[in-house]
Amino acid sequence: MAKRYKDAKDELKLVIVRDMWLTGFDCPSMHTMYVDKPMGGHNLMQAIARVNRVFHDKPGGRVVDYLGLADALKRALASYTASGGKGKATVDQAEAIAVLLEKYEVVRDLFHGFDYAPIVKAPAVERMTGIAQAMEFILGLEDGKKRYLQAVTVLSKAFALAVPHEEALAIRDEVGLFQEIRASLVKATVSDSEKSPEEMETAIRQLVSRAVSSTEVVDIFAAAGLDKPDISILSDEFLAEVRQLPQRNLALELLRKLLGDEIKTRMRKNVVQARSFAEMLEEAINKYQNRAIEAAEVIEELIKLAKEMREAQKRGENLGLNDDEIAFYDALEVNDSAVKLLGDDTLKLIAQELVNSVKRSVSVDWTKRENARAQIRVMVKRILKKYGYPPDMQAKATELVLEQATVLCKEWSVE
Template identity: 60%
Template sequence: EHMRTKLQRKMIENRIKDPGDELKLVIVRDMWLTGFDVPCLHTIYIDKPMKEHGLMQAIARVNRVFKGKPGGLVVDYIGIIQPLKEATLTYTKSGGGGTPVFQQEDAIKIMREKYEIVSSMFHGFDYNDFATAALSKKETILRDAMNHILRQENGQKRFFKNVAALKRAFALSVPHEEAMKIADELGFFQTLKAYLGKLTGSEPGYSEEDYDIPLRQLVSKAIASDKVIDIFEIAGLKKPGISILSDEFLAEVQGMEQKNLALEMLKKLINDQIKVCEQKNKVAAKSFTELLEKTISQYQNRNIQTVEVIERLIELAKEMKKHDKRGELLNLREDEMAFYDALETNDSAVKVLGDETLRKIARELTETLKRNVKIDWSVRESVKAEIRIAVRKILRKYGYPPDKQEKATQTVLEQAELVAKEWSQ
């Protein structure tokens, strides 16, 4: 549609400046040069003779820095290379700084280097059928490929870093023949990177920032699909129900052939459960976090092997399940159980009070705090002081060890801060 009026042109200008707008292509003549700044623009198609200042101005439309944009792409339909060289020479002689044009040969050189690094990480692993394989076969290749990368020292970190660099160099190298030859493989690398990111939680999956629309079209044949990434499906596991750490599911994970993949999956699932716990029970979450970090640290220091760390993570998962059921056994609600844990019930000096007394303390603390805690109580020192006194009275009332009272009081107040917002609703 030909936009003739000033208002129409302004509307289109505003839309093209918005990277989230669906408008992606605009045809202009003798417009949008001096003073027109749109950092997200990445490609310019030139089909008219241009030279000197006008040509440099046109090229400059796509060389602005923008998040996720590796560089500007100039598609030449008419033959501007000589005028561009002359304009560049004039630019540099007149005092212009930097490198106004990134030579494609430089990008291809970097692309070759990064491709060699990434492909060498798959020595002995065949992924050549990925681009043309059926979806089920793709998932099998991805599962084995994740395991292959994860068992290498710093494998995931090195893979992510070099695939990102390869992607950027590729974007500047198309449509060169060498770039087109590796498009399918880049699609595989990108897909694997997305699945690994989903598994470990260390990097998001696909986004507009991964590569722009033209690049995504080039590698789209190799990408598994646009469906939501399901790590359980890729790992060959039945998707668990509400009880994600059930004995049946844990046994299934333990039986996986891809041990490195199983380890990462367990680590992520446990970490996710800890995050849920953090919203309800500060003490329990801290304890589980310390156990998880200790186990992973021993594994990273090569003190224990993959199979052993999987066994320890499964034991940790079972301990978390036991803790969830302990409240039922003690006849305590979820919030009461959190204050029960805050009483350092594993300490020998505290244990002598017995479960019955500790349950009474937890219940009374919960009810007292519920009555007194308001939304802004933690920032009002007078209210906080009153609550602190109330907590100490309850502890003394039931004979809680005097030398443990200060720490218990502080932990109880921290737990109260955690649940105060929920109570006030």
């Protein structure tokens, strides 16, 4: 068990320990220790040392104290630094404070020209409005989002190592605000694939959660003055509200994230459609980043894309096809010559037969077995040939159908 627990990639993440894992046990990746056993002196220092190790992006450890060991820890630290600890604590507080104040100034400098002071202790409604304005300011800076996210992450690590020093506590409300703004930026603008590893973000938040004053998590839509939308619908009313937002950069990033998340959802059902929309989204954003169009123009392009995505949801219904069938239909329709030669009715028949045949033939692990993939490939080619699908495009259509079958198989396996 000890060997498994030391492996950061192993699924074993939680162990209840009575004793014996203090002396000589080393697990740098361990980030949290829950203590409900009275300890003091050398034993307490040993216990904390097990978790308080630097590991990759992990700056230190976290001890969750159920018994009130703070006084015992202070006595142990005093004894440790006076004798057996070679005269110096694991984290030099003076050094930690110096680093904290340096990183604090980096974040403050990003807000040069924006007065965030009124937001720090503002009531909830004013705070939400202020956070939206702060986000708009950061998004308006050159590479502002990336610089801000990185700066606050580094500040949070420094803060975690500096508390409970009085100089750290003196700025905790500001650090808390910076983190709220960061969390709102991530929530509003960063797709899952772009986020930092969840373990790092969680570790940082947990490290500072007790030191930073707790406030309600900001709902970015409420902060922007919007009703939270039904993402799958993207109604005209919501899009109109986005168009009227005074914070243009925030409106752009909101749309970018909403559309990106919707595309990711569709990728699990319809590869061809999702890929097409992803290319359109990327093209619009690239034009904006290259300064070919202004924020207002790219917002209009994204609103247009949102409406096209909404209309695309109705295509299957209009063609008399279910979600699985329209996904295969889209894979076949990529070939313009096939559309002209065969027409909608024949393509619909092919799509329906493909769904029925593939669904009957695939197994859970078919994508991992080459012989199973080969059988499906032969079956697809046979169906395409049966309906007279243009031979010059059969290979591409077959690969698209196989790719589509791969994602749908995951959906079918849970039905």
